[in-house]
Amino acid sequence: MSAELSLTGAENYFEDFEVGAVIEHYRGKTITNLENVLITNMVMNTAQGHFNEDRMSRSPWGKILSYGGVNFSMVLGLASQDCCENAIQELGLNNIRLTKSVHHGDTIYAYSEVLEKSDSDREDAGVVTFRHYGVNQNREMVAQIDRKVLLKRRPAARRLSSHAPRAR
Amino acid sequence: MIEDIIGKAKLWKKGIPYEGFSAGQKFNHHWGRTITESDNLLFSTLTLSFVPLYFNRAYARAHGHPDIVINPQLIFNVTLGLSVEDCSEGLGGPFLGVYDLVYHRHAYPGVTLTASSTTIETRHSASNPANGIVTWVTEGHDQDGNLLISFRRSNLGHRREGSAL
Numbered sequence: 001m002s003a004e005l006s007l008t009g010a011e012n013y014f015e016d017f018e019v020g021a022v023i024e025h026y027r028g029k030t031i032t033n034l035e036n037v038l039i040t041n042m043v044m045n046t047a048q049g050h051f052n053e054d055r056m057s058r059s060p061w062g063k064i065l066s067y068g069g070v071n072f073s074m075v076l077g078l079a080s081q082d083c084c085e086n087a088i089q090e091l092g093l094n095n096i097r098l099t100k101s102v103h104h105g106d107t108i109y110a111y112s113e114v115l116e117k118s119d120s121d122r123e124d125a126g127v128v129t130f131r132h133y134g135v136n137q138n139r140e141m142v143a144q145i146d147r148k149v150l151l152k153r154r155p156a157a158r159r160l161s162s163h164a165p166r167a168r
Numbered sequence: 169m170i171e172d173i174i175g176k177a178k179l180w181k182k183g184i185p186y187e188g189f190s191a192g193q194k195f196n197h198h199w200g201r202t203i204t205e206s207d208n209l210l211f212s213t214l215t216l217s218f219v220p221l222y223f224n225r226a227y228a229r230a231h232g233h234p235d236i237v238i239n240p241q242l243i244f245n246v247t248l249g250l251s252v253e254d255c256s257e258g259l260g261g262p263f264l265g266v267y268d269l270v271y272h273r274h275a276y277p278g279v280t281l282t283a284s285s286t287t288i289e290t291r292h293s294a295s296n297p298a299n300g301i302v303t304w305v306t307e308g309h310d311q312d313g314n315l316l317i318s319f320r321r322s323n324l325g326h327r328r329e330g331s332a333l
Contacts, residue, residue, distance in 0.1 A: 004227050029216060040249075042207060073215050076217070077218075080218050088231065098263060
């Protein structure tokens with residue numbers, strides 16, 4: 001197992017998350033055909049508002065709407081390295097709200113808030129519930145999702161390590 | 169010539185309008201889908217889901233898994249995707265939310281997912297009586313009948329036959 005330890009961050013174990021803490025995730029991502037159309041079609045979502053430009057040009061939106069499942073999966077993805085890199089399992093989602101439409105060319109950024117922490121039936125892991133927020137380039141919220149994750153506790157081999165503190 | 173064809177063609181419409189839903193109805197959705205390793209890697213990398221369980225086989229094995237683990241958000245999106253024609257495509261309104269989503273077990277490349285839904289509520293929108301809201305409980309199962317995922321979702325729709333998105 002020790003070789004695997006070096007593959008993930010050392011500052012995002014169960015112990016590192018404090019209830020109430022809010023994280024701004026470093027990377028944003030622009031939604032294009034590649035994210036929306038590819039994933040919508042790949043998951044066999046047949047709603048053509050997500051992939052028929054001609055039809056949508058005659059709709060009140062005037063252009064393709066990115067599929068909400070893509071939008072919130074992108075928010076969860078953008079938050080994954082910081083919040084779930086050391087996950088054992090993603091247990092579930094709740095309170096998923098899609099608050100604003102997203103079109104190709106919009107850029108999504110993610111923020112996360114630590115809502116709850118609890119012990120689990122495993123000694124080496126605990127449960128953390130995050131509330132993830134997705135925001136567009138105009139700082140408007142596009143999605144909100146609660147995610148419950150079974151997260152590793154810091155392994156003994158990493159307790160005394162002298163890793164350089166992360167610049168914040 | 170093509171105008172004649174277009175003129176006499178009959179549209180094979182898809183989707184169910186608001187009026188077609190009632191609490192208790194059950195749908196076994198079309199197609200099913202086998203989720204491959206490449207699906208999982210592409211989905212996980214495109215969404216920047218940097219959890220090594222989803223793309224590093226050696227790491228996943230060291231954590232007790234037989235193979236890389238399918239990103240649960242891909243399981244969700246395929247399950248919802250398979251439900252769209254029966255549930256939301258004919259409603260013509262946006263997807264309002266998902267609640268109480270549970271990932272019941274891990275899935276691995278090669279899993280064949282099928283989806284089913286039960287309508288649990290239909291109601292008129294309080295804010296706009298031209299709209300209605302339909303809520304379903306949707307489940308995704310593997311090829312052996314094991315429950316992989318369950319969730320509740322609601323969509324807004326136009327009352328009377330609206331223009332399907």
